[in-house]
Amino acid sequence: xxxxxxxxxxxxxxxxxxxxxxxxxxxxxxxxxxxxxxxxxxxxxxxxxxxxxxxxxxxxxxxxxxxxxxxxxxxxxxxxxxxxxxxxxxxxxxxxxxxxxxxxxxxxxxxxxxxxxxxxxxxxxxxxxxxxxxxxxxxxxxx
Numbered sequence: 260x261x262x263x264x265x266x267x268x269x270x271x272x273x274x275x276x277x278x279x280x281x282x283x284x285x286x287x288x289x290x291x292x293x294x295x296x297x298x299x300x301x302x303x304x305x306x307x308x309x310x311x312x313x314x315x316x317x318x319x320x321x322x323x324x325x326x327x328x329x330x331x332x333x334x335x336x337x338x339x340x341x342x343x344x345x346x347x348x349x350x351x352x353x354x355x356x357x358x359x360x361x362x363x364x365x366x367x368x369x370x371x372x373x374x375x376x377x378x379x380x381x382x383x384x385x386x387x388x389x390x391x392x393x394x395x396x397x398x399x400x401x402x
Contacts, residue, residue, distance in 0.1 A: 270313045270327050273297065277307040296333045299363050303330070332370050345389035351396045358400075372396045 273293060279286050280294040297303060303326045306312045317325035336352075343349040356365040372395035380387040 266327075267313060269331075271310075273327060273330065274307050274310055274313065277304070292334060292337065293330070296330045300326070300330065302326075329370075332373055333366050336366050336369055336373060345393045347393050348396060351393075351400065354400055368399055369396055372399070 276286065276290045276293045277297050278284075279290060280297070286294060297307060306326060317323040317328070339345070339348050340352045352365060352369070355368060356362060359365050359368065372392055375395060376387045376392040379391075
């Protein structure tokens with residue numbers, strides 16, 4: 260029950276932020292970041308405008324992508340890059356961004372490494388291995 264409540268509050272935050280953006284209301288720094296991420300994902304605009312979708316279960320085995328997880332991963336990557344944690348992620352982000360020529364594409368490329376790192380940590384019930392994560396990110400530069 261607690262998980263669902265927290266999940267629903269987080270999802271409601273995305274909906275409320277998108278409404279504020281659309282109506283030109285003042286937003287704090289976090290809301291501005293979320294609004295920018297929502298803006299570059301037009302495929303989520305209709306879903307965020309209809310609160311009946313907030314309780315949806317997004318199951319990978321059904322071929323579904325969880326839009327809230329996806330947008331949250333963008334936020335996580337942006338935060339990691341801003342703090343350069345793990346050390347070296349800023350350089351990877353910049354180099355990959357120069358090669359791909361698009362911030363959105365850069366973050367999407369990096370997301371696979373983030374998802375793998377989080378999945379392995381959850382599976383093994385340990386903290387994410389920052390060095391393994393950074394190696395995965397650095398391997399993107401070799402492709």
